Amino acid sequence: MPEVPPLEAELQLATRGSEMKLEAELPPGTGESRGTRLARAVLGPQPIGMAFGAPYALFIAVLFAYPLGLAVWISFHSYFFTAPGVSVARPFVGLANYVAVLTDSEVLRSFLNILIFLVINVPLTVALSLLLATALNAAIPFRALFRACFYVPYVTASVAMVAVWLFMFNTGGVVDSVLGPVAPVPSWLVNQNWAMPSIAIYVTWKQLGFFILLYLAALQNVPKELYEAASIDGASWWHRLWSVTIPGVRTVTTLITLLAIIVGANLFTEPYLLTAGGGPNGTSASPVLLMYQIGIEQNHPDFASALGVILVIGVLLIVGVQRLLQRNQT
Amino acid sequence: MTQTGRTVDEVAVAPDDVTSVEPRTSHSWWRLTVLGIGALVFVFPFYYMIIGSLQKNQNTSLSGVVPQPGNITLRNYGEINAALNLGKTLINSGVFTGGVLLATVVFGVLAGYALAQLRFRGRGLLFVSMLLLLMVPFQLLIIPLYVLIVRYYGLGDSYLGMIAPFAINSTAVFIFRQYFLQLPKELFDAARIDGANEFRILTRIALPLVRPALLTAMLLTFIGPWNEYLWPFLITKQQSMQPLAVALANYMNTVQSTVSNPFGTILAGAVVLAVPAVALFLAFQRYFVAPNIGSAVKG
Numbered sequence: 001m002p003e004v005p006p007l008e009a010e011l012q013l014a015t016r017g018s019e020m021k022l023e024a025e026l027p028p029g030t031g032e033s034r035g036t037r038l039a040r041a042v043l044g045p046q047p048i049g050m051a052f053g054a055p056y057a058l059f060i061a062v063l064f065a066y067p068l069g070l071a072v073w074i075s076f077h078s079y080f081f082t083a084p085g086v087s088v089a090r091p092f093v094g095l096a097n098y099v100a101v102l103t104d105s106e107v108l109r110s111f112l113n114i115l116i117f118l119v120i121n122v123p124l125t126v127a128l129s130l131l132l133a134t135a136l137n138a139a140i141p142f143r144a145l146f147r148a149c150f151y152v153p154y155v156t157a158s159v160a161m162v163a164v165w166l167f168m169f170n171t172g173g174v175v176d177s178v179l180g181p182v183a184p185v186p187s188w189l190v191n192q193n194w195a196m197p198s199i200a201i202y203v204t205w206k207q208l209g210f211f212i213l214l215y216l217a218a219l220q221n222v223p224k225e226l227y228e229a230a231s232i233d234g235a236s237w238w239h240r241l242w243s244v245t246i247p248g249v250r251t252v253t254t255l256i257t258l259l260a261i262i263v264g265a266n267l268f269t270e271p272y273l274l275t276a277g278g279g280p281n282g283t284s285a286s287p288v289l290l291m292y293q294i295g296i297e298q299n300h301p302d303f304a305s306a307l308g309v310i311l312v313i314g315v316l317l318i319v320g321v322q323r324l325l326q327r328n329q330t
Numbered sequence: 331m332t333q334t335g336r337t338v339d340e341v342a343v344a345p346d347d348v349t350s351v352e353p354r355t356s357h358s359w360w361r362l363t364v365l366g367i368g369a370l371v372f373v374f375p376f377y378y379m380i381i382g383s384l385q386k387n388q389n390t391s392l393s394g395v396v397p398q399p400g401n402i403t404l405r406n407y408g409e410i411n412a413a414l415n416l417g418k419t420l421i422n423s424g425v426f427t428g429g430v431l432l433a434t435v436v437f438g439v440l441a442g443y444a445l446a447q448l449r450f451r452g453r454g455l456l457f458v459s460m461l462l463l464l465m466v467p468f469q470l471l472i473i474p475l476y477v478l479i480v481r482y483y484g485l486g487d488s489y490l491g492m493i494a495p496f497a498i499n500s501t502a503v504f505i506f507r508q509y510f511l512q513l514p515k516e517l518f519d520a521a522r523i524d525g526a527n528e529f530r531i532l533t534r535i536a537l538p539l540v541r542p543a544l545l546t547a548m549l550l551t552f553i554g555p556w557n558e559y560l561w562p563f564l565i566t567k568q569q570s571m572q573p574l575a576v577a578l579a580n581y582m583n584t585v586q587s588t589v590s591n592p593f594g595t596i597l598a599g600a601v602v603l604a605v606p607a608v609a610l611f612l613a614f615q616r617y618f619v620a621p622n623i624g625s626a627v628k629g
Contacts, residue, residue, distance in 0.1 A: 042451065043450060043451045044449045044450035044451045044453070045449045045450075046448040046449050046450050046528070047450050047451070048448065048450070048527075048528045048529075049444040049448030049449065049450030049453060049528075050444075050450045050451065050452060052440040052441065052443060052444035052448065052528070052532075053440070053441050053444040053445065053450070053452070053453070053456050055436075055440065055441070055498070056437055056438065056440070056441035056456070056460075056498055056503060057441075057452070057456055057459075059437070059497055060456075060459045060460070060463060063475070063494060063495050063497070064459070064462075064463050064466075064471070065459070066474075066478070067471045067474035067475050067478060068466070068471060068474070070474040070477065070478065071471060071473060074473065074477070081481065084481075084484075131364060132365065132368050135360070135361040135364040135365050135368075136361075136365065138361055140358050140361050140362060140365070141362070142365075144615070145369075146365045146368070148611075148612060148615055149368075149369040149372045149373050150368065150369070150372055151611070151618070152372065152373070152376065152608055152611070152612075153372060153375070155553050155557075155607050155608065155611045156376075156557070156604045156607055156608055157556065157557035157559075157575050157603050157604060157607065158557060158559060159557075159559050159575040159576075159578055159579045159582075159600070159603060160379070160575075160599075160600035160601075160603040160604040161375065161604075162582075163379070163582060163596050163597055163599070163600040164375045164376075164378060164379045164382070164597065164600060165375065166582070166593075166596075167378070167379075167382055167390070167593050167596075167597060168375065168378065170390070172390055173390045174378070174390050174391070174392070174394065174395065176390075177390060177391050205371070205372070208372075209372070262467055265467070265470075266467045266470070268469060268559070268560045269559045269560065269579075273579055273582060273583070288470070288472070288560075291469075291470075291472060291473060292472065292560075292564070295472075295473045295476075296473075296476060296564065301473050301476075301477060304473045305474065308470045308471065308472070308473055308474075311470045312466055312470050315465065315466060315467065315470070316465060316466070319465050
């Protein structure tokens with residue numbers, strides 16, 4: 001696995017590098033005019049890099065930084081869509097939108113839904129992908145075929161997969177047929193208690209292949225000597241799993257938790273299509289689904305922007321905490 | 331970093347398994363059992379999707395799991411084609427995906443190369459912005475993007491509006507940068523002394539050396555727009571502009587009983603939507619290995 005230096009080191013490299021290398025690489029006074037030297041001092045030794053990076057920089061500025069700023073601006077104003085060309089006052093309302101978001105029962109319910117999602121998705125993903133990656137981590141027949149089977153759902157469009165799951169988990173679908181009297185009534189996707197768990201199971205299934213690949217790579221970095229030492233000490237397989245394997249792949253486990261939180265906050269296709277718009281009674285609504293329903297369908301983009309800004313801050317906080325934890329571990 | 335001195339080609343194509351595979355033992359029976367059950371769970375929905383798309387009459391009982399000779403038809407494919415105009419929606423998906431791929435390959439490679447090998451003012455800022463963009467999910471920006479692209483710029487129902495937020499895939503830029511970083515500095519210095527300009531160095535020396543990374547990044551970039559639902563759904567109101575994923579989802583939500591087997595018709599559309607991505611990944615699966623994608627998500 002190509003090692004990626006930790007973020008902090010990367011940042012230092014990226015920010016310091018340009019000044020540090022400058023002196024060393026340029027032999028002083030090799031016939032360069034004063035102007036060229038000045039240009040290099042201002043633009044860096046290879047200013048052509050600015051031209052190479054310009055389209056991407058423009059992309060970031062126009063389609064990331066500006067929208068992010070706009071979201072913050074909208075979230076502090078009273079804002080709604082009007083017919084084209086009509087200009088209306090958009091008064092500053094302070095934190096009113098944020099207060100509205102944080103006291104909205106639908107929003108709070110969607111946060112609870114993410115919690116339900118996480119409680120089911122994270123342990124299931126960790127256990128199953130670790131199990132399958134461990135099983136794959138050997139010279140066994142059909143290895144490539146198994147690997148391919150596992151990640152095929154990951155690369156397939158959610159809309160296509162949701163269609164099959166609807167067919168399977170519908171009232172009277174094949175899953176109900178198999179389970180017979182044990183099947184929940186009302187059926188999975190229209191049952192208040194099963195709607196969100198169904199989505200969590202679906203997402204686990206869809207993304208498992210990706211995490212199997214990550215665990216597989218992590219398992220191959222666990223030193224074999226540790227397993228040998230443990231075997232010599234007479235450790236049971238459970239003991240080896242608990243004290244060698246699990247600590248060895250902890251980075252991936254943290255990553256899964258982190259990505260699960262982000263995925264949960266961003267669910268849209270699943271609650272919109274699988275459980276018919278976050279139903280029943282909003283028990284499978286996600287924050288992004290609410291952003292769409294409230295912001296665009298019901299024309300309250302100010303409310304939805306505030307919700308979006310809260311989520312962005314939440315995601316950045318979680319990523320920050322994860323970085324911090326990871327640094328303390330290593 | 332374990333592979334110092336190996337060329338990038340080796341790193342990328344080296345099967346991720348050879349390094350520390352346990353010797354074949356009697357354990358392989360439990361492995362095969364676990365993997366077999368796992369594979370079954372993963373493949374069954376795909377199998378069922380195809381079976382379901384061929385059923386004349388919807389059969390959700392257990393007998394419907396095996397194909398019934400009397401209940402097989404291709405009519406569902408005709409029905410979905412009539413309802414969605416598959417050709418047009420596939421072209422829309424293709425233009426959306428192709429535009430993103432083109433922009434990512436051209437501008438993403440340039441940016442990745444600049445971030446890895448060139449020293450210029452603003453490089454640190456560009457790199458930090460890229461990391462930030464990788465962390466903040468696109469979905470959280472749908473409201474301002476909708477306001478900007480549909481309301482301000484009037485790009486609703488246009489390919490440009492569809493492509494814009496995805497145009498340069500940052501994960502791909504990150505992968506390009508990681509691979510360009512691994513190329514030995516001496517190579518570039520030698521070329522520069524010979525008087526080659528940076529664009530020539532990039533296209534003639536650096537790019538051929540990172541071809542596997544290029545393929546990995548393109549595969550990852552492909553599934554983004556091809557499978558994307560939320561954004562094209564938001565900005566396309568006319569059916570003639572909708573990519574297949576959006577048109578199919580709308581059809582699912584408003585499924586009419588005018589067709590004889592509604593679910594079969596939906597599943598036929600799902601098969602058409604799934605096949606290109608699955609086929610691409612199976613064909614190029616050796617490029618979809620953990621080291622490549624791992625480097626992307628660890629950012």
